[in-house]
Structures are given as C-alpha cells and as structure tokens.
Amino acid sequence: xxxxxxxxxxxxxxxxxxxxxxxxxxxxxxxxxxxxxxxxxxxxxxxxxxxxxxxxxxxxxxxxxxxxxxxxxxxxxxxxxxxxxxxxxxxxxxxxxxxxxxxxxxxxxxxxxxxxxxxxxxxxxxxxxxxxxxxxxxxxxxxxxxxxxxxxxxxxxxxxxxxxxxxxxxxxxxxxxxxxxxxxxxxxxxxxxxxxxxxxxxxxxxxxxxxxxxxxxxxxxxxxxxxxxxxxxxxxxxxxxxxxxxxxxxxxxxxxxxxxxxxxxxxxxxxxxxxxxxxxxxxxxxxxxxxxxxxxxxxxxxxxxxxxxxxxxxxxxxxxxxxxxxxxxxxxxxxxxxxxxxxxxxxxxxxxxxxxxxxxxxxxxxxxxxxxxxxxxxxxxxxxxxxxxxxxxxxxxxxxxxxxxxxxxxxxxxxxxxxxxxxxxxxxxxxxxxxxxxxxxxxxxxxxxxxxxxxxxxxxxxxxxxxxxxxxxxxxxxxxxxxxxxxxxxxxxxxxxxxxxxxxxxxxxxxxxxxxxxxxxxxxxxxxxxxxxxxxx
Ligand SMILES: [Zn+2]
Ligand SMILES: [Zn+2]
Numbered sequence: 218x219x220x221x222x223x224x225x226x227x228x229x230x231x232x233x234x235x236x237x238x239x240x241x242x243x244x245x246x247x248x249x250x251x252x253x254x255x256x257x258x259x260x261x262x263x264x265x266x267x268x269x270x271x272x273x274x275x276x277x278x279x280x281x282x283x284x285x286x287x288x289x290x291x292x293x294x295x296x297x298x299x300x301x302x303x304x305x306x307x308x309x310x311x312x313x314x315x316x317x318x319x320x321x322x323x324x325x326x327x328x329x330x331x332x333x334x335x336x337x338x339x340x341x342x343x344x345x346x347x348x349x350x351x352x353x354x355x356x357x358x359x360x361x362x363x364x365x366x367x368x369x370x371x372x373x374x375x376x377x378x379x380x381x382x383x384x385x386x387x388x389x390x391x392x393x394x395x396x397x398x399x400x401x402x403x404x405x406x407x408x409x410x411x412x413x414x415x416x417x418x419x420x421x422x423x424x425x426x427x428x429x430x431x432x433x434x435x436x437x438x439x440x441x442x443x444x445x446x447x448x449x450x451x452x453x454x455x456x457x458x459x460x461x462x463x464x465x466x467x468x469x470x471x472x473x474x475x476x477x478x479x480x481x482x483x484x485x486x487x488x489x490x491x492x493x494x495x496x497x498x499x500x501x502x503x504x505x506x507x508x509x510x511x512x513x514x515x516x517x518x519x520x521x522x523x524x525x526x527x528x529x530x531x532x533x534x535x536x537x538x539x540x541x542x543x544x545x546x547x548x549x550x551x552x553x554x555x556x557x558x559x560x561x562x563x564x565x566x567x568x569x570x571x572x573x574x575x576x577x578x579x580x581x582x583x584x585x586x587x588x589x590x591x592x593x594x595x596x597x598x599x600x601x602x603x604x605x606x607x608x609x610x611x612x613x614x615x616x617x618x619x620x621x622x623x624x625x626x627x628x629x630x631x632x633x634x635x636x637x638x639x640x641x642x643x644x645x646x647x648x649x650x651x652x653x654x655x656x657x658x659x660x661x662x663x664x665x666x667x668x669x670x671x672x673x674x675x676x677x678x679x680x681x682x683x684x685x686x687x688x689x690x691x692x693x694x695x696x697x698x699x700x701x702x703x704x705x706x707x708x709x710x711x712x713x714x715x716x717x718x719x720x721x722x723x724x725x726x727x728x729x730x731x732x733x734x735x736x737x738x739x740x741x742x743x744x745x746x747x748x749x750x751x752x753x754x
Pocket of ligand 2: 280281282478634
C-alpha cells in the first residue's frame with residue numbers, strides 16, 4: 218500500500234517546509250514539497266490532496282481503559298448534570314432506552330452538585346424500577362450500585378468500603394467490578410473495546426496504552442484488544458497488566474509491563490489517595506489521610522522482578538505519601554540491581570500528581586517516565602477546584618508539576634485515563650500549556666511531544682511518534698481553525714526561537730478561546746483507521 222499526501226503542512230523536524238509525504242508498506246518513505254511529490258505519484262494506491270491541512274504524528278494516549286470507555290459511551294452520562302435530580306432524570310431516561318443486564322452510568326461528581334452527595338441505592342432503585350445498576354464516580358474509584366445489583370453479587374456487602382447507601386469504594390468496589398464482569402456477556406466487552414478504539418482513531422490517536430488490572434477488567438480483555446487490532450485499521454494497542462507476581466500472565470497476555478493501575482493508593486476525589494497530612498475537608502478526622510495499598514518493600518520487590526524478567530514495572534500513584542513510598546521502593550531496587558539496570562528497565566509511573574523536588578531527582582535519575590493526564594488539572598485544578606477543596610490551595614496548586622518534572626529530567630507521556638476524562642489529545646496539550654498554575658505550564662511543543670513521541674518512548678518503542686524517513690506511518694490529518702504558530706503561552710523566555718527562519722516546526726494555535734483542531738484522517742502503520750466522510754479526495 219502506497220499513499221501520497223500533499224498540499225498541506227507536514228509537522229516534521231526533518232524539514233520545516235515540507236508540504237507532502239509518502240507512505241509505503243506502513244513506513245514513512247519520503248517528505249518534501251509539492252513539486253517533488255510528482256516523482257512519488259507512480260504506483261500510488263491513493264493520492265490525498267490535503268488542501269492546506271496539518272499532518273502530524275498520530276497521538277498516543279498513554280493511559281486508557283478501553284472496555285470501560287466503550288461501556289461508558291453507551292451508558293448514562295452524568296458528566297454534564299447540574300444537580301442530583303437532573304442526574305436521576307438522566308438515569309431514568311437512559312434506563313428506558315436499554316435492556317442490558319446491568320444499567321451502566323458514568324461520570325457523576327457530587328462535588329459539582331449543590332447536594333454535595335452521591336445517589337443513594339433507594340433513589341437508583343426508584344429511577345430504574347429495581348433493575349441492577351452500576352454507576353461509577355467520575356474518577357472510577359468509587360461507585361453506587363442498586364439493590365438488585367447487590368442481590369446478584371451478595372459478597373459486596375461484606376467487603377471493606379461498602380456503605381449501606383449503596384456507595385462502594387476500595388475492596389467493595391473491586392468486588393462490584395468483578396460482579397459486573399460476570400453479569401455482562403463477553404460480547405458486550407468486545408463491542409465496547411471496538412467502540413473505544415474507533416473513538417480514539419477519530420481523535421487522531423494512533424496508539425493506545427491499555428492499562429488492565431484485576432480490579433478493572435478481566436485479563437481476557439487484553440487478548441480481545443490484540444485480536445481486534447491484529448488486522449490493522451484501528452489504533453495500535455500496547456497492553457499493560459497491573460498485578461504483583463504475574464510475570465507468566467503478562468507473557469500470556471502479550472503485556473509489555475506489569476504496570477499501569479497497580480495501585481499504590483486511590484484518588485483525591487474519593488479521598489482514597491494516601492497523604493502525609495489529612496484531607497482538608499476532613500480536618501477533624503486524623504485517620505483521614507487516605508489509603509496506602511503497597512509499601513516501599515513491595516515496590517522494590519516488584520521492580521526487581523520486572524527488571525529481571527524484561528518487563529516494565531509501574532504503579533498508579535497520586536498522593537504525596539504514596540509517591541514517597543514508591544520513590545523509596547525504586548531507590549531500593551536500584552541498590553539491589555544497580556542504577557543502570559533500573560534505567561534500562563524503562564519503568565513508569567501513572568498520574569504522579571504530588572511529587573516533592575527531591576523525589577523528582579530520584580525518578581529522573583532512574584529513567585522513570587511520568588504518565589500524566591493534563592486534563593486532570595483542567596477539570597480539578599485551580600484555587601477553587603476539587604483538588605483545592607480536598608487538599609487546600611497550597612497542596613492543590615503544586616499538583617501535576619509538568620514543568621518541574623520536565624526540568625528534573627523526568628520524561629512525560631500524556632494520556633486521558635479515559636473514561637475518567639475523554640480521549641482528547643489536543644485538549645490535553647492545551648491543558649498542559651495552560652496549567653492552572655502558571656509556573657507548571659509547558660510549551661505547546663513540549664506538551665505535543667509528550668502526547669506523541671513521549672507515548673512511544675513510555676512503551677520503550679523509540680522508533681515512532683515523529684514524521685521521519687523510516688518511522689512508522691502512524692500519522693493524523695487535522696483541520697486547524699486558527700493559525701500554525703510557535704506558541705509559548707506564558708511570558709517567560711522561549712526555550713527555542715520563534716523566528717520562522719529558525720525552522721522550528723509549527724503547531725496549531727491552541728489558545729483557550731479558539732476551537733481545537735479537528736481530525737479528518739488517522740493512519741496507523743499506513744492503514745486508514747479513521748476518515749471523516751467526504752472530506753478528503
Ligand atoms: Zn490510575
Ligand atoms: Zn486508570
């Protein structure tokens with residue numbers, strides 16, 4: 218298969234004036250200008266006239282949950298609800314449209330509702346006429362289930378984290394998830410994974426890191442994703458499994474790491490992230506400093522096991538007490554194995570939201586990638602956001618320290634944690650460049666790199682994420698509403714020249730007042746994974 222694209226703006230560091238590129242057998246074989254492109258017309262299966270559009274390396278989403286994303290896309294969506302009553306109306310209306318074994322709903326956030334509390338089991342029972350229901354909080358770390366769901370999964374009520382109102386967190390939430398896997402037919406999960414991959418492709422995403430774990434999905438999901446994508450024409454899936462002592466299972470599943478949402482702690486929103494000092498909105502309750510699921514010794518043992526097995530190790534880690542434990546664990550593993558062995562292991566940490574400067578130094582030295590979600594700051598950052606409500610402004614404003622981590626030599630890879638926040642790479646780039654905390658903003662180019670090449674590198678796949686001769690032909694074509702620019706959103710000195718003669722490749726103007734670029738085509742290893750109908754010749 219040979220495809221020639223021309224008449225656009227090709228984002229490549231190799232040639233700032235490139236307007237055309239040629240793809241053959243899944244690789245980029247040439248970039249140049251339109252005049253020279255005539256030499257590549259011969260034998261082309263398709264010639265795409267770009268009409269001034271932008272071509273970039275396809276995005277990578279370095280943290281996704283495909284089945285949940287697909288299920289959420291087909292479930293009740295509470296993300297835009299103004300109060301609890303509206304959410305119950307949305308739920309009842311959704312219930313009337315589905316005959317599924319379990320009614321699913323996603324994205325509720327009681328901190329955005331005047332009632333400041335989630336649904337109760339009785340309210341859900343009434344809205345759905347007593348059907349089984351699973352309604353996940355926006356951070357996916359807690360949920361509310363209906364009475365009929367509990368009847369089908371009677372273990373849940375005995376688990377730690379169960380509340381009689383139907384709210385479940387921690388062990389009880391894990392038991393609920395396992396019950397959900399049993400109640401839904403496997404075909405529902407396969408459909409959901411396919412749906413999620415198509416949504417990703419339509420956003421210009423060519424690679425998804427699927428972060429499975431026992432509390433999130435059955436291991437078979439990783440095999441389903443692999444089978445679905447084997448024929449091409451969908452985003453590539455890099456699989457991770459988050460479980461201790463599971464080297465054989467990782468190999469069976471084709472996972473590249475025992476990493477991802479292997480949880481050190483929970484989430485800020487659910488008050489389950491492990492903190493040094495208590496949650497600010499529970500000041501009189503000294504026990505309220507979250508939950509640490511693994512200690513430094515367990516981390517060290519896991520990192521040693523994975524490094525020796527040639528697998529990436531990694532953890533979900535958010536609160537400062539959890540980051541402290543995970544950093545000490547990595548340092549201990551480096552003492553056992555030697556620093557360079559740990560660096561070569563290409564390990565990674567998910568979220569990494571509350572990091573102290575000395576921890577950044579350790580993580581940078583050990584070559585750890587920070588897999589982060591800029592949309593978390595856009596959703597929950599700032600002086601009045603949910604993080605500030607839970608932690609107080611001082612701790613909240615120091616979170617998601619993209620710029621400081623970058624300066625400490627910690628490589629960044631961006632993702633969405635979908636369905637926590639939706640697939641939306643340009644929104645992620647914008648969120649990082651317009652961080653609520655000005656000193657943690659990074660340039661659009663740095664954020665773009667973290668959402669493209671950074672994702673390939675996080676998976677130890679150093680060959681991709683850039684338009685260059687010989688690189689994998691995973692690229693996306695965008696309609697850009699504004700201008701192509703070199704953008705440094707804050708007033709500090711730019712890290713490179715904005716002078717056009719310097720040849721720095723341009724990117725869309727992502728100023729928050731403007732519309733974001735719109736994907737019209739995504740190619741994955743040269744195969745079409747998405748194309749908007751009737752837009753390209
Ligand atoms: Zn996580
Ligand atoms: Zn996750």
